[in-house]
Amino acid sequence: MLNLDDAKLEKHSVTIAGHRTSISLEKGFWRHLRRLAKEQDLSMNELVRLIDEARTGSLSGALRAFVLQSLEKAQ
Numbered sequence: 001m002l003n004l005d006d007a008k009l010e011k012h013s014v015t016i017a018g019h020r021t022s023i024s025l026e027k028g029f030w031r032h033l034r035r036l037a038k039e040q041d042l043s044m045n046e047l048v049r050l051i052d053e054a055r056t057g058s059l060s061g062a063l064r065a066f067v068l069q070s071l072e073k074a075q
Contacts, residue, residue: 014048032067
């Protein structure tokens with residue numbers, strides 16, 4: 001049977017440019033974002049800030065795209 005627990009949405013608060021904001025992403029994306037931040041020696045807030053500065057669409061979509069691109073690059 002499939003374990004789709006990673007598909008559950010989780011809301012986390014981050015600080016971007018001194019402002020708190022909440023972001024809802026699936027558990028699996030949060031797990032990979034934490035790993036990617038650690039690999040790059042960044043805090044989660046700093047990683048989200050960098051992605052926020054580079055995005056053209058929604059922040060949650062940019063975060064998902066960043067995770068997917070990182071996973072694809074690692075293959």
